[in-house]
Amino acid sequence: QQQVKQSPQSLIVQKGGIPIINCAYENTAFDYFPWYQQFPGKGPALLIAIRPDVSEKKEGRFTISFNKSAKQFSLHIMDSQPGDSATYFCAARHGGSQGNLIFGKGTKLSVKP
Amino acid sequence: GAGVSQSPRYKVAKRGQDVALRCDPISGHVSLFWYQQALGQGPEFLTYFxxxxxxxxxxxxxxxxxxxxxxxxxxxxxxxxxxxEDSAVYLCASSLTGLIPYEQYFGPGTRLTVT
Known part of the structure; x- marks a missing residue:
């Protein structure tokens, strides 16, 4: 059973567009939701994260929207650039566990010039 | 300071061989995690220290x-x-503690190919 469901699998946008990546979860014990960006041949890099007591968080061009009642959260990338082309992963941490993250399957984003 | 480092970056092993993958976490980080990432998938948790x-x-x-x-x-x-079936990228991540803010920082990974 996949604990964190991510969509879409791939996404193509034009430069300046606002790609949106969505994630859904079932386990209400999750207490921390990070997004990671991964370029080919590199490890995942922490982009932005949110805790469930907050509905929105912005860092630069990246925004997380969090809907606790719907058990969904999403990543918005404002004014997207070709350099944002990468694979994005949402994740969730199980509260009370040792802290390991459970990842979605990833979204491959391509930003066209 | 330096981030998480891993070595080797690439390893090719023949089926049946033993391999050892190394992780150097960020200095002072208490928590250390290993994940396995299959091609085209998200990382999956292996173990925690x-x-x-x-x-x-x-x-x-x-x-x-x-x-x-x-x-x-x-x-x-x-x-x-x-x-x-062990062929995958093995990722190491470290975290200052297991408490808030929970941030985990990943290394570049070791790509293991078993032939």
Whole structure:
């Protein structure tokens, strides 16, 4: 059973567009939701994260929207650039566990010039 | 300071060989995690250390997988009698503690190919 469901699998946008990546979860014990960006041949890099007591968080061009009642959260990338082309992963941490993250399957984003 | 480093970056092993993968976490980070990332998938948890104590090894896929962190810093993931299904990228992540803010920082990974 996949604990964190991510969509879409791939996404193509034009430069300046606002790609949106969505994630859904079932386990209400999750207490921390990070997004990671991964370029080919590199490890995942922490982009932005949110805790469930907050509905929105912005860092630069990246925004997380969090809907606790719907058990969904999403990543918005404002004014997207070709350099944002990468694979994005949402994740969730199980509260009370040792802290390991459970990842979605990833979204491959391509930003066209 | 320096980030998480891993070595080797690439490893090719013949089926049945033993391999050892090394992780150097960020200095002072108490928590250390190993993940396995199959091609086109998200990372999947293997095991967790708090200092030198291995507190969770529930994600290790078989008893051929073994991890240690004897002095609470560098960690080694060992895979015995490698199989083709072990081919993946092995990622190490470290975190200052297991408490808020929970941020985990990943290394570049070791790509293991078993032929």
């Amino acid at each position: 708090q200092n030198e104590a291995q507190l969770d090894k529930s994600g290790l896929p078989s008893d051929r997988f073994f991890a240690e962190r004897p002095e609470g810093s560098v960690s080694t993931l060992k895979i015995q009698r490698t199989q083709q």
